[in-house]
Amino acid sequence: MASVTISGVEKWFGTLQILHGIDIDIEDQEFVVLVGPSGCGKSTLLRMIAGLEPISDGEISIGTRVINNVPARDRDIAMVFQNYALYPHMSVYDNIGFSLKLRKRSKQEISEKISEAAEILDLTPYLERSPRQLSGGQRQRVAMGRALVRDAQVFLFDEPLSNLDAKLRVVMRTEIKALHQRLKTTSVYVTHDQIEAMTMADRIVVMNKGRVEQIGTPMDLYDFPANLFVADFIGSPSMNFIEGVVAADNEGPFVMAKDRTRLAISRDSSAELGQKVIYGARPEHLVLSGGSEGFGATVEVIEPTGPNIQIFADVAGQRICALSPERRTHKPGQKIRLHCPEASVHLFDASSGARI
Amino acid sequence: MTPKLKKSLLYWLLLSPLCVVILLPFGVMFVTALRPRDELFVYPPTWTFSEFRWENFVEMWVKTNFGGALLNSLYVSLTSTIIAIVLSIPAAYALSRYRFSGKGLYRNFLLMTQMMSPIVLVLGLFRLMVHLNLVNSLNSLVVTYVAFNMAFTIWMLQSYFNTIPRELEEASWIDGATSFTSLVKIFLPLAVPAMVVTAIFTFINSWNEFVLALTLIRSQNDYTLPVQIFSQVAGRYQVEWHHVMAATVLATVPVAIVFSWLQRYLIRGMALGAVK
Amino acid sequence: MKSRTRIPTTPLLMILPSFLLAMSIIGYPILDLAWTSMQEVSRFGKMMGFIGLANFAEVFRDPLFYSSLVRTLIWTVAVVGGTLIISLPIAIMLNDDFYGRGLARVIVMLPWAISLTMTAVLWRWSLNGRAGLINATLMDFHIITEPIEWLATAPLAFTVEILVGILVSIPFTTTIFLGGLSSLPQDSYEAAVVDGAKPWELFRYITLPLMKPFINIAIVLNVIYVFNSLPIIWVMTEGGPANGTDILVTYLYKLAFRFGQLGKASAISLIMFFVLFVFTIAYVLMVMRQEHDSTAEEVKNDA
Known part of the structure; x- marks a missing residue:
């Protein structure tokens, strides 16, 4: 050997x-x-x-x-x-x-x-x-x-x-x-x-x-x-990506998507204000939130896989996928809120694709 | 009536005129070969005859030197087939397995040689053989048949070689085989059927060749079968048609049987090969 | 540029023997013909000196050359055309499943198994005016009352030779078409049937366009083979009666080996060589285009 x-x-x-x-x-x-x-x-x-x-x-x-x-x-x-x-x-x-x-x-x-x-x-x-x-x-x-x-x-x-x-x-x-x-x-x-x-x-x-x-x-x-390539290639269903710009308000830093949806990111992130970035979240990290936490999404398609339910929803004009272990039935067109823990968020530079 | 039966009847109906035209001369061949000599030219001509005269074959064999021509044909066809295959295997292997500059050029060169028919070159070939002192030698036919068949054999072998996965040889190299061992132990055993089929087609091609044999062989003792039979027909006032037909039966039937048995390989070769 | 293409000697050595043989047996005679065609040559093959293009001039003054040329055109077009028209439906039938297909294939392929010489000898005897069994058959069916001398007059003999030419070309052409048909994608047909296509429409819109490359190849190859075909005419009529069925190859053969006009014969050989060459180039280009398509495919699949 x-x-x-x-x-x-x-x-x-x-x-x-x-x-x-x-x-x-x-x-x-x-x-x-x-x-x-x-x-x-x-x-x-x-x-x-x-x-x-x-x-x-x-x-x-x-x-x-x-x-x-x-x-x-x-x-x-x-x-x-x-x-x-x-x-x-x-x-x-x-x-x-x-x-x-x-x-x-x-x-x-x-x-x-x-x-x-x-x-x-x-x-x-x-x-x-x-x-x-x-x-x-x-x-x-x-x-x-x-x-x-x-x-x-x-x-x-x-x-x-x-x-x-x-x-x-x-x-x-x-x-x-x-x-x-x-x-x-x-x-x-x-x-x-x-x-x-x-x-x-x-x-x-x-x-x-x-x-x-x-x-x-x-x-x-x-x-x-x-980088984006690896993030996209590894994992199934693959990671969700939403384009946006880094911004901050009194609640902390966030990524502002095109339609001004607020996607929270960690305070420790080294992303700079105004930087064009891609916000990545794995489907299994997107959880349905009961309250006002997270961001709004519109359900488009529901696919039960057995252990989980895949919810395909529209966020800021992009289709994303969330895995939910709950058997609660959602209907297409229904408004929901999804939340990704800040520690699980991946940020990539929009131009180079490199991890931030 | 099932649809398939209906279709079969229709197809046979459509094919029957062609089948009749194809089979008719063979019928003529058999009934002529077997009828007594004095029933050849009866008026009006008729298919029927009084008795099966099997002696025609024996007579023909003795009178027309059929045996000699048969041996000549066998010698020329076998020798040229073997040489063509031996020369073609490495070339086909190179075309099938290696990437090299000039490969496309060489294939086009082969295609061109395949297109060049003996008849256009026959005068030049005759003069070449005169220079080489090979006129009247069966070996002049061997050499030319090899050359004219090679494009076909290389192309045919190559298209079969391509179906033998390259990974088999790669696996054997990794298993520790040298290129030579790999060729002998892995590749050639798998290529045997292709070589046999190609050899048989080459044999038939040489067996049937006419123009070169007619031109390069001048003495009657060296005639191959097609020329021998042709010489019984051409430029004679009295043609012994029952002998000619008996000779034709012996010269064609064995070849036709082998060919019919193998034709599906040719169709497969066409589907695999250059005419893809 | 760090591109390193080693020049591999092994494959070149492997193709060398076949290349050398082809060059000397096929390449050399071409040069020799070119040389001879510009020489004055005696009846016995002796070179009498350079005469430039005189042999060619003589060929172009020769009325027999023109009549042979015209007949060659008729012969080639008629045989190739007839063969294609008959072979395509036959191939389509033979590609389909029906009772007795194996037997039908064997019968249709049979003329290929027999040498052209033998086929021509068989037909020459079958068509014999006095005792030929073709006449016997036609008379039995009361289609004719008197025996016909099929090969005694040039126009009739030539027509018969064309028909025999078609007959012997069918197997090869059918084989090309069968190879083509077996490679057609089955799902295109299924899709078309689902879309409501009738059998004729299937043929018109699926089979014919997909078979086009094979039809092209069949045309070119048949043109080359038929253009060069000596045995049928040579055995059945030897170009006679009175040069009335001569095509270029039979005329060439007579000039060279009967009349000993080697210079003129070389000139005709060379002219034929160039005609062939043009068709061969057409064929090579066709094959190359196909191969280009299929290698492009391979590269895509490899990646």
């Missing part, structure tokens, strides 16, 4: 720059998730770590070894592909054992390793089958098994769950996490699904347009998003 250091990495396709100076330090035994919208460069970065894509500039090292010019087969990594990439003409047994066979391990050792991996992954009854006779979840496990027997220094995962149905995805998510807790192999995991990122990662790297937006633990990103 080993750390992975990515420093100043760039990727060019001809004259098109895909990655702009990426720096990430992945510690030994860490599970790091690269997350971002499609086209952000996360898969390209992973493929560069794997050795499937040449590195245009910068350096990637595994442990203390710079691997820029080391071919994929000598990097001592294992990878799980989005489409599993199982060899269709080999049995499950041979699929899992292929890497060991290439490394000229003894028959007995290979067989032991395969049984051990099959045991962990519940694949023992399927070893003689061919991949096309397996279900999606089982194929996924075989792909994991192939990585497992390697005792590789680093595991790479390229959106491994995106071809599974929603239910199975949740199950496999937990299994992968459990597996990591057991083996503690340094892992880099790429996904576009922020929930996957939140639930699995020790640390998350949020990427956008070939740049790193923020690196941090899941709760760090959730509580202290560095």
Whole structure:
């Protein structure tokens, strides 16, 4: 096992720059998730770590070894592909054992390793089958098994769950996490699904347009998003944003929305009077207030999800979402008041998008 | 009557004139090949004949040197197919797997060679073979067939190669395979069906080729089947039609069966390939 | 600019053998033809010296060249047009599910399996004026009373050859169309049906526009193949009677290998080469446009 250091990495396709100076330090035994919208460069970065894509500039090292010019087969990594990439003409047994066979391990050792991996992954009854006779979840496990027997220094995962149905995805998510807790192999995991990122990662790297937006633990990103992009990307349903200008009156500082709605903010905020800002509040932090607290809103749509009710309402001409655990029924058109505790308010500079 | 049955009847009705026109000459071929010689030219002409004369085939085989022409055709078709496939695999692999400058240019070059028909170049080719001292050698046909078939084989192989996921090879590299091992253990086994289908089509193309064989082969001993059969018909006062038809049966029926069996692969190839 | 495109040598080495072979077998003869066309050449292929464009001038003075050229135009337009008109409905039927479709496909594709030479030999015999079974069949059905000499007069022979030409072009064209039809998006049809389109309207507003690229490709490829097709005419009539069914390829072949007029034959070859070249460029542009569309798609999907 080993750390992975990515420093100043760039990727060019001809004259098109895909990655702009990426720096990430992945510690030994860490599970790091690269997350971002499609086209952000996360898969390209992973493929560069794997050795499937040449590195245009910068350096990637595994442990203390710079691997820029080391071919994929000598990097001592294992990878799980989005489409599993199982060899269709080999049995499950041979699929899992292929890497060991290439490394000229003894028959007995290979067989032991395969049984051990099959045991962990519940694949023992399927070893003689061919991949096309397996279900999606089982194929996924075989792909994991192939990585497992390697005792590789680093595991790479390229959106491994995106071809599974929603239910199975949740199950496999937990299994992968459990597996990591057991083996503690340094892992880099790429996904576009922020929930996957939140639930699995020790640390998350949020990427956008070939740049790193923020690196941090899941709760760090959730509580202290560095900018509008991260705030919007992490969390579901996503954070509500209302544009406005910082103002103050005798009750304290607030953000004045376009229609003069008063959105209270903390007295400790470093926002300056008159600064154009974006006021952010997560749906779960918006509570229905009985009294005159908070700000007025007009109910537009009600969506019960089971545990909660999502109330979509108009505030200052913008649609926002509030999560309410109460089963009180509201009607479209009804006026309500919503309140967000000042400590839970996020403020961003309107022009740079950076957190204030 | 179910809608499908109704539709089927309508379709068959519409298709029947074409089917009749397609099948008619084959009927003619069989009834001519099997009838006695003196019933060839009866007036008025008729489909019926007195007896099945299977000896026609034996007679034809002996008299027309059919066996020799068959061997020539087999030699030329097999050799050119093997060489074409061997040369095409790396080219198709490069087109399917690598990004390189000149790739588009090369594909267009191949398209152009596919468009160049032997007939336009036949005079130049003849002169080339004279220079190379290959006229009257079956190898002149082998070389030209390989060249003229290559665009097709490369294109066909490439369109199948594209359906083999690249990740399989990537996975094998990560599993520790060298490029060569990956090619031999992962890629080629998966590409076998594509290679077989392509090889069979190339074989049929070479088997059926006429213009070059007519031009480059001058001595009767080296005739391939199409030229051999043509020579039984052309420029003769007395044509032994029952022999010609017997020879045509033997030369076409096996190929037609194989082709009919494989045509769906060709349609699939068309759907996958350049004509996308 | 830090763009680094390494020049990969592996793929170039992989395409090299096929490239060299194509260059020497297909490229060299073109140069040789160009050279020969400007030489005075003896009957026995001996170069007698440079004569510039005299061979071309001779070609353009030759009435047989013009009649062959006109016939080539008729032949190409008639065969390609007939083939397209017949092939599209056939492809649509074969793409649909009906009883016996497999058999129908095999029959329609059959002419492709047989070499043009063999097909032409079969037809030459079937159409034989004295003993041909086409006459027998037509007489059995009392469509004609006397046997017809199909191949004895040029206009009739040429018409018959065009029909055979159409017949042998149908399988390939149908295959292109089937490939196209199978790639049409099913949901467009479902949407149109839900919108109330009738079968004819489906064809007119969905199938035809979506099939347009395939029809274009079928036209260009067929033009190229038919323009170049020697065996049918050569086997059935050898361009006769009295050069009455000669098209450019048969005339070229006669000049080169019967009359030994190599200089003139080279000149015609070269003229044909340029005609072909124009069509090939048209084809390449068409394919490139399609590929451009599909790669644009791929890039979008990759991202």
